[in-house]
Amino acid sequence: MTDTTTMQELAKESRMGAMGSETHAREIRRIDLSNFEARKAEITEQLWAASVDIGFFQVTNHGIDLAEVKRAFAMTEAFFALPDEVKARHPLKKAFNAGWESRAQVRPSTGTPDQKESYQITRPHMEGLWPGEAALPDFQQTMLAFEAQCWQVAMRILSCFADKLGFGSEFFTHAHDPAVPAYQSTLRLLHYFAIPPEQRDHLGLWRAGAHTDFDCLTLLFQQAGQGGLQVLPGKEHEQQAWTPIEPADDVITCNIGDMLMRWSDDQLKSNFHRVKNPRPDEYQGARYSLAFFAQANRDVVIQGPAKKYEPITAEDYLYRRVNANFAKY
Numbered sequence: 001m002t003d004t005t006t007m008q009e010l011a012k013e014s015r016m017g018a019m020g021s022e023t024h025a026r027e028i029r030r031i032d033l034s035n036f037e038a039r040k041a042e043i044t045e046q047l048w049a050a051s052v053d054i055g056f057f058q059v060t061n062h063g064i065d066l067a068e069v070k071r072a073f074a075m076t077e078a079f080f081a082l083p084d085e086v087k088a089r090h091p092l093k094k095a096f097n098a099g100w101e102s103r104a105q106v107r108p109s110t111g112t113p114d115q116k117e118s119y120q121i122t123r124p125h126m127e128g129l130w131p132g133e134a135a136l137p138d139f140q141q142t143m144l145a146f147e148a149q150c151w152q153v154a155m156r157i158l159s160c161f162a163d164k165l166g167f168g169s170e171f172f173t174h175a176h177d178p179a180v181p182a183y184q185s186t187l188r189l190l191h192y193f194a195i196p197p198e199q200r201d202h203l204g205l206w207r208a209g210a211h212t213d214f215d216c217l218t219l220l221f222q223q224a225g226q227g228g229l230q231v232l233p234g235k236e237h238e239q240q241a242w243t244p245i246e247p248a249d250d251v252i253t254c255n256i257g258d259m260l261m262r263w264s265d266d267q268l269k270s271n272f273h274r275v276k277n278p279r280p281d282e283y284q285g286a287r288y289s290l291a292f293f294a295q296a297n298r299d300v301v302i303q304g305p306a307k308k309y310e311p312i313t314a315e316d317y318l319y320r321r322v323n324a325n326f327a328k329y
């Protein structure tokens with residue numbers, strides 16, 4: 001990406017902070033992944049159709065047991081319940097997207113910090129960042145096992161896109177090899193703070209300001225009753241009519257990120273999304289979510305089949321995007 005393109009993207013993002021309206025007119029498709037190998041051709045068409053259009057879809061029968069998703073959420077709540085002084089011993093290493101931050105992510109769209117804390121797990125860079133068995137038994141092992149399961153699901157979905165792009169089924173699996181130090185896919189645990197009573201009418205703050213993701217593919221796990229995620233397809237961004245994505249415990253909400261949009265010569269759409277603060281009549285409690293970001297290994301060169309953009313390594317690509325998003329660290 002040229003610097004001009006980066007600046008244009010950021011300028012577009014900075015126009016996205018307004019409240020806008022809500023529309024249910026767009027469909028967030030549900031795609032059944034059961035019997036994946038036998039049904040791959042059909043699943044591929046469904047994934048592709050949803051991704052060239054809205055860039056968001058939900059998958060069912062994805063292969064991760066609900067009990068394991070619930071266990072990952074329980075561990076996430078336990079982690080964030082640790083005192084801030086303890087979490088602060090494991091601060092975010094920005095260059096490696098690993099560790100803990102609180103109210104530190106300022107989106108260009110809003111200029112205010114997201115009302116959240118997050119903890120990022122990026123396998124090769126976790127030294128000194130685990131809370132330890134004494135503080136949180138089984139946390140490390142549970143979250144690493146969950147990360148591996150997310151990786152499996154993400155690679156299945158990406159193999160469908162690889163087929164369509166003419167790259168060969170295993171192309172993205174090699175590009176996201178978890179066994180090497182260049183691996184940079186991340187599992188992000190998110191805790192959006194409960195709204196204090198005095199802030200109920202405060203509409204100027206966002207749990208997560210409008211943004212696109214930097215990665216290839218994001219898998220989002222959300223819990224029923226903890227809504228707030230909204231999407232706005234780029235081609236319709238002038239209207240500012242956002243579509244809510246309803247959480248459900250047994251689906252994974254997936255979205256295309258900027259890296260795969262570039263890799264597909266803009267065929268697959270990375271779209272703006274955000275997490276709004278609840279309205280005064282909505283649930284004011286805490287919201288937890290889990291996001292797995294499949295981002296190609298640092299040394300992998302990104303270029304689409306039609307060579308619309310010049311080649312760039314995944315490392316250079318992410319460096320430019322991450323730096324625009326954090327005020328401190």
Ligand SMILES: O=C(O)CCC(=O)C(=O)O
Nearest residue numbers: 190208213229275289291
């Ligand atoms: O928590 C969510 O539902 C969305 C999180 C998100 O968009 C992100 O972390 O990039």
Ligand SMILES: [Fe+2]
Nearest residue numbers: 211212213273
């Ligand atoms: Fe996101």
